[in-house]
Amino acid sequence: MKIKVKINGYNKTFDVNPDEYLLDTLRANDYLSVKKGCDNSSCGVCTVLFDGKPVPSCSLLTVKTEGHEITTVEGIQKDAERLSEYFGHQGADQCGYCNPSMALTVYALKHEIKNPTDAEINDYLVGNLCRCTGYQSQHLAIKKYLEDDQL
């Protein structure tokens, strides 16, 4: 079936199966920043923004996106690049597999909560797992980025 959805600001039409998940649709259409980590919304690496809110694309049926707006890291390149500098200076990027999803979630956080506390940052990002860093370097990077880059 045909689905009309806005992706990163562009109107797209996808021909999908009714039981197809957004993660698979996106990857099949070369939005390769969206990664597969688990299969049940429990690791966060497949995060995309659905009308600005972070959601796991592995569990969202593509048909549900009809008429909505999806953002992947391809759509927020400048923000991702800027955040990456903070990650770089904290040594917070290791394997990098979860980093696009971090960039999207931090982007949403920035737009949703002004001057977030440590606890708010942690709560907002708790669904984004990382097995490499131990989180502290990420947290310091994200905190500094949010302080420096207030909207």
Add this chain to the structure above:
Amino acid sequence: MKVVNHELPSIDGKGLMMGRPAYTDDLAERNSLIVKVLRSPHPYAKIVKIDCSKARALEGVELVLTYEDFERRPFTRAGQGYPEPSPHDKFVLDQYVRYVGDEAVVVAALDNKIADEALSLIDIEYEVLEPILDFEEAYENKIVIHPEPEIHDMFPIGFEPLKNVAAAYHMHVGDVEKSLNESDVVLEQSFYTQAQAHAMMEPHTVNARIDYQNRLMIYSSTQTPFHVRRIISQVLDYPLSKIRVIKPRVGGGFGGKQAIHGEILVSAVTLRTGKPSKMVFTRKEVFESSYSRHPMRLDIKLGADKDGTLKAIDCYVLSDTGAYGEHALTVFMVAGSKVLPLYNKVDSVRFHGNVVYTNHTPAGAYRGYGAIQGNFALESAIDMLCEKLNMDPIKFRQKNMILEGETSPIFAIMGEGTEGTAMFMESCKLDFCVNRGLELLDWKHKYPRVKQDNNKVKGVGMAIAMQGSGIPYIDMAAATIKLNDDGFYNLLIGATDIGQGSDTILAQIAAEALGTTLDKVIVYSSDSDLTPFDTGAYASSTTYVSGNAVLKAANDMRKMILTEGAHALGVDVKDIEYDGVVLKTKDNEITLKQLSNRLYYNEDQKQLTSTNSYVGTKSPPPFMAGFVEVDVDTMTGEVDIIEYVSVVDCGTTINPMLARGQVEGGIVQGIGMAIYEEVLYNKKGTLITNNFLNYKIPTRLEVKKLTTEFAVSYEEAGPFGAKSVGEIGIDTPPAALANAIYNAIGVRITSLPITPEKILRGINELRGQKNGK
């Protein structure tokens, strides 16, 4: 130093954050066949009949493979050098399945949906066999998990499959029984560790195609691209020269991607169909059907004199390798070889035991590689011994632990699967690590406990640890450096960046030696066609072994540049001063940029390329002391970690920031093993903890404060004084946490993970004892 020991951002972080295609599945052919596996629902069964006719008839199914389609050729998936110290006890597909999740049938189809449907159309009749699900019952059980006659070891490793023994080992120094008899105090305790999962974020992923030169080309998320190439060639009997393995960016490994997982299956599909194919493990498959850490029972006996002199360590270990013996012997040996030398002043040591088969998910390589299991047991036992001796556990360690300039007989006796290599500790700042850690955690004001108002008690605990830096005389690494016009370099390395940052730190080593900046060293790793050999990212080898190879290649390149510069300037090499940018004589000069352009286009044209390699003659251990403060809730048994202090001696830190990342990441994985990551099977032998909802790795809420420092240390044999640092961070948390919880509430937990339930049970038992029950 201008580049080494500087906190430079990783060279690839930006591109990866921006989502540029870099990982294995990003690089798969668009029209790849989807390869899926029908897996055993039984822990042990014989396939009596397979009917694949309906699946084969389904439109869009290209290939269905069963055990009848493969030559019977035993191998090991371990992903080690050759000959491997792991038994060749696995067939690509076999008539027997030996754990829930073992491979039964392989399907290749046009898309996911068709592949799934094809799997559902396969009829298999199993003869269900009685399994062994308790590793303490495996030895000489009447049930034999590997009765097949073709399986074998490559050299003696104690392999006795008819007794369910994948490997066995025995060593001793001195007379342990005598030392124990003569000791004033003897501590005897058994410890249990669980089958921790690696839980790297990128699942095991591989794809294959036939390239335009009619060669098999594989992208694999692997830690060992050269071993992958060799093993595919051996198992599928396909010429090594016709296989190319490319390791693109890897989304985490931690040892889990040292082994071969889907590589042989996609290769078989692509070779038989001529079509590209790919396989991405589901998370369930990652948990259930790759491999885990070896669960162990460690029976420890320690003997000491009243003055706090440790005299004897006796250690019997039973290790569970699951259905296949990947890394069976070597992980077992590291539980001794990278733990026992910590206490090098003992009169006698014994370390022995068996690695047994069970019908569980296989075990294999995982960061720490036995050392974390051994460390939990020994460092818990040391605190228990100190309690008996009524001695401060810090003073006891300071009196008995290994110091700079010293050695241990263990080094010569125990290697990894073979004899070891004698060595003295030319760099060992363990004493500093302990003292600094005490300061950083404010130990003297916190030890052993501080009671809180409510039902909470704070306590502190610690442990010391060591690891290694590669496997001497076995792990070889090579590097090639190419000078380009404009005066920048390519660094081609077989070393495998799996997220630990080796591309960055190896470029730092090259840049330092070449006198240039990091941006002038373009790194490419790793590709069996284009980069020189490297055994791979395991055994904490990359900084030390690959780093030394890079340093040698860079020094060679520097000499070549001097030679060409002298020629261009018409002087002797000794008359040139060179800072990496300008070659100068008293009255003349040429920049590297000019020289390199000249060599490419104008005069004396030639390509400057240096290749060198390194194999260690010793394995200098990194050391660390880990200290933790916990807050234990005596009503719920819950443990909060307030702070974890790590003080690490890894020699020179090539990039202190990335080294800290290795330590912190290791600490949090170790914390996961210590208190969160429970592994549960149901009675039928099915892994229950097979997704992130049931298997709980630490989230960012569990990590309150990590304090990490490095000792000033210099290892003569290492590149710019460096030792490796990839694994050491994971070793201390289990023992340090067990000790801290004991110090807080007097409950000693000897089996991992230390769950609230176990703590509450312990509290209730203590109360029962107090009430005289």
